[in-house]
Amino acid sequence: MEPIKDIRSRTVVLPNDDIDTDQIIPARFLTTTTKQGLGKNLFNDWRYGKDGRELPDFVLNKPENRGASVLVGGNNFGCGSSREHAPWALLDFGIRAVVSTAIADIFRSNSLKNGLLPVIVDAKTHRWLLDNPGAEVRVDLETTSLEANGKRVTFPIDRFSRYCLMNGVDQLGFLLERRDAITRYEQAHA
Amino acid sequence: MPSLFEKIWASHVVVPESDDTPAVLYIDLHLLHEVTTPQAFDLLRAEGLPVRRPDRCLATLDHSTPTVPVKTLKDLEIVSEPSAAKQVRQMEKNCKDFHIELRGFASRDRGIVHVMGPELGATHPGATIVCGDSHTSTHGAFGALAFGIGTTEVGHVLATQCLLQRKPKTLAINLAGKMPAEVTAKDLILKIIGTIGVGGGTGHVIEYRGAAISALSMEERMTVCNMSIEAGARAGMIAPDDTTYQYTAGRPLAPQGAAWDEAVKRWRMLPSDAGAKFDKEASLDVSKLKPMVTFGTNPGMVISIDEAVPSDGDPAFRKALAYMQVEAGKPMLGKLVDVVFIGSCTNGRLSDIREAARILRGRHVDKRVRLLVVPGSEDVKRQAEAEGLDEVVRAAGGEWREPGCSMCIGMNGDTVPSGKLSVSTSNRNFEGRQGTGARTVLASPLTAAAAAVKGAITDPRDLVG
Numbered sequence: 001m002e003p004i005k006d007i008r009s010r011t012v013v014l015p016n017d018d019i020d021t022d023q024i025i026p027a028r029f030l031t032t033t034t035k036q037g038l039g040k041n042l043f044n045d046w047r048y049g050k051d052g053r054e055l056p057d058f059v060l061n062k063p064e065n066r067g068a069s070v071l072v073g074g075n076n077f078g079c080g081s082s083r084e085h086a087p088w089a090l091l092d093f094g095i096r097a098v099v100s101t102a103i104a105d106i107f108r109s110n111s112l113k114n115g116l117l118p119v120i121v122d123a124k125t126h127r128w129l130l131d132n133p134g135a136e137v138r139v140d141l142e143t144t145s146l147e148a149n150g151k152r153v154t155f156p157i158d159r160f161s162r163y164c165l166m167n168g169v170d171q172l173g174f175l176l177e178r179r180d181a182i183t184r185y186e187q188a189h190a
Numbered sequence: 191m192p193s194l195f196e197k198i199w200a201s202h203v204v205v206p207e208s209d210d211t212p213a214v215l216y217i218d219l220h221l222l223h224e225v226t227t228p229q230a231f232d233l234l235r236a237e238g239l240p241v242r243r244p245d246r247c248l249a250t251l252d253h254s255t256p257t258v259p260v261k262t263l264k265d266l267e268i269v270s271e272p273s274a275a276k277q278v279r280q281m282e283k284n285c286k287d288f289h290i291e292l293r294g295f296a297s298r299d300r301g302i303v304h305v306m307g308p309e310l311g312a313t314h315p316g317a318t319i320v321c322g323d324s325h326t327s328t329h330g331a332f333g334a335l336a337f338g339i340g341t342t343e344v345g346h347v348l349a350t351q352c353l354l355q356r357k358p359k360t361l362a363i364n365l366a367g368k369m370p371a372e373v374t375a376k377d378l379i380l381k382i383i384g385t386i387g388v389g390g391g392t393g394h395v396i397e398y399r400g401a402a403i404s405a406l407s408m409e410e411r412m413t414v415c416n417m418s419i420e421a422g423a424r425a426g427m428i429a430p431d432d433t434t435y436q437y438t439a440g441r442p443l444a445p446q447g448a449a450w451d452e453a454v455k456r457w458r459m460l461p462s463d464a465g466a467k468f469d470k471e472a473s474l475d476v477s478k479l480k481p482m483v484t485f486g487t488n489p490g491m492v493i494s495i496d497e498a499v500p501s502d503g504d505p506a507f508r509k510a511l512a513y514m515q516v517e518a519g520k521p522m523l524g525k526l527v528d529v530v531f532i533g534s535c536t537n538g539r540l541s542d543i544r545e546a547a548r549i550l551r552g553r554h555v556d557k558r559v560r561l562l563v564v565p566g567s568e569d570v571k572r573q574a575e576a577e578g579l580d581e582v583v584r585a586a587g588g589e590w591r592e593p594g595c596s597m598c599i600g601m602n603g604d605t606v607p608s609g610k611l612s613v614s615t616s617n618r619n620f621e622g623r624q625g626t627g628a629r630t631v632l633a634s635p636l637t638a639a640a641a642a643v644k645g646a647i648t649d650p651r652d653l654v655g
Contacts, residue, residue: 033228110340
């Protein structure tokens with residue numbers, strides 16, 4: 001994983017509350033055995049019409065939102081299934097941070113392991129972001145803050161996850177280094 | 191005065207957490223299926239790592255498998271989408287390469303992973319159990335700490351039998367009163383989700399407590415814990431008791447003989463101590479509970495069957511009603527139904543099929559309805575057939591299928607056509623969950639069977655008893 005320091009981008013706003021992982025990537029695309037190429041089916045059923053063409057009114061399809069890498073969602077983003085295909089699809093499409101007032105546990109955990117930043121902000125900041133789509137923002141991991149509208153708000157992130165993201169460290173390596181402790185645990189609980 | 195959760199957590203910490211690092215938590219049982227594991231096995235191959243404890247893996251095929259009979263992999267090619275068939279073949283190869291026993295098409299044990307684990311006796315009180323599947327919370331019914339993980343974490347557990355975890359918070363849900371007759375565990379959990387909301391449990395492990403919970407059978411407790419994730423909870427759990435031990439005793443993967451007696455002695459220490467503290471508490475009296483149905487596009491959008499659809503000015507709420515083609519102020523009762531699905535890890539166990547059969551016996555499915563009954567496992571199927579329940583379903587005009595996740599997630603070709611209304615005993619009524627454009631109403635097996643017979647949403651209490 002590439003180290004991440006900060007992300008500067010315009011926002012793209014999907015204001016719906018409770019956006020579930022079945023919307024992010026419908027289950028019929030989960031018969032894949034790889035992580036690649038899921039971006040084309042991101043929000044598939046909101047993004048394409050029955051004829052398979054892009055729906056011009058859907059936010060991700062609008063020309064002004066192309067290339068935006070910070071997605072602002074409604075409250076409780078990423079609820080539902082544990083599919084890691086959801087962050088894989090977002091990243092493959094080009095989204096690198098998701099902003100909401102609450103982000104579902106498993107989606108958040110999966111995102112942190114893939115370099116997609118889950119950014120939880122207060123209701124007032126969230127409201128401003130929802131009301132100002134296309135705003136230029138900066139998500140900074142060094143200071144764990146989001147800069148928007150000339151203001152800076154901090155967001156919570158586990159120190160360990162932040163360290164791994166900033167240094168491009170894979171968490172599996174950390175676990176593997178604890179093999180002796182794991183062996184001792186297994187011997188004590190055999 | 192630790193809680194059930196705290197006792198299990200403490201006994202599985204390999205390395206304690208600090209400000210800088212999460213805890214290393216030992217995992218007793220790792221459940222695996224074909225959809226969320228291929229990329230994890232690829233990681234092991236890329237890193238040259240073995241599976242640390244193949245003996246602690248329980249693997250099956252359930253999500254993308256057909257529910258028409260499959261005897262050989264060649265049959266699979268005929269009945270499945272090529273990508274689904276490839277995924278199944280990949281699972282067979284991965285299990286073989288990494289020395290994991292796969293309970294696949296040739297196995298008498300195969301089933302939905304959360305139905306199969308408990309019925310084999312692999313689910314033990316006090317255990318930590320994970321799976322790349324959010325409904326892993328089901329196993330919490332046994333007093334286990336069981337939760338869903340992503341594919342990267344599946345790789346971590348395969349390689350190290352451990353996970354990096356921050357300790358979650360706890361939420362006690364106290365359920366007082368006695369449930370009325372013909373009101374089921376499904377109605378109870380839908381009511382709970384409607385009360386605390388689809389994000390109400392985020393960051394928390396729920397412990398369901400109280401007289402109403404103690405009175406439930408193991409299968410009912412599994413239905414309750416199964417949908418904990420639909421309230422956003424990390425896990426749901428219920429203290430083990432004699433009901434738990436009676437269910438588990440003698441099952442193939444349960445401790446046997448002297449080891450069983452030792453285990454029960456240990457398990458009896460697990461329930462939360464009197465005075466255990468929880469980060470949050472909620473209470474609900476269940477004595478007036480009614481059959482519940484969802485009206486919107488998440489499981490928290492739920493009403494009693496005799497209530498009207500509520501109104502709300504929120505655009506997303508209105509969008510959900512428009513998608514479902516329901517109107518605020520109007521009842522769900524009487525809405526025409528096209529498809530009825532009875533099955534899934536929520537309601538695909540023997541007791542669920544018996545409940546549905548109470549209504550289907552001697553009746554016929556309405557001519558507008560397609561009824562699909564999908565047992566949760568090979569074992570459920572065998573037992574149901576031994577009782578003649580398959581014949582009850584067929585005689586009523588329903589389809590009796592092979593075990594699998596089927597129309598709950600629609601990955602195997604069992605889908606609801608666009609625009610059609612399905613009454614389903616599954617766990618998610620998200621847009622398109624059962625097929626593109628499908629409209630899903632979540633309900634109990636009784637309510638689903640009643641809808642099949644009447645061709646419309648019906649109070650099941652009018653048809654039983």
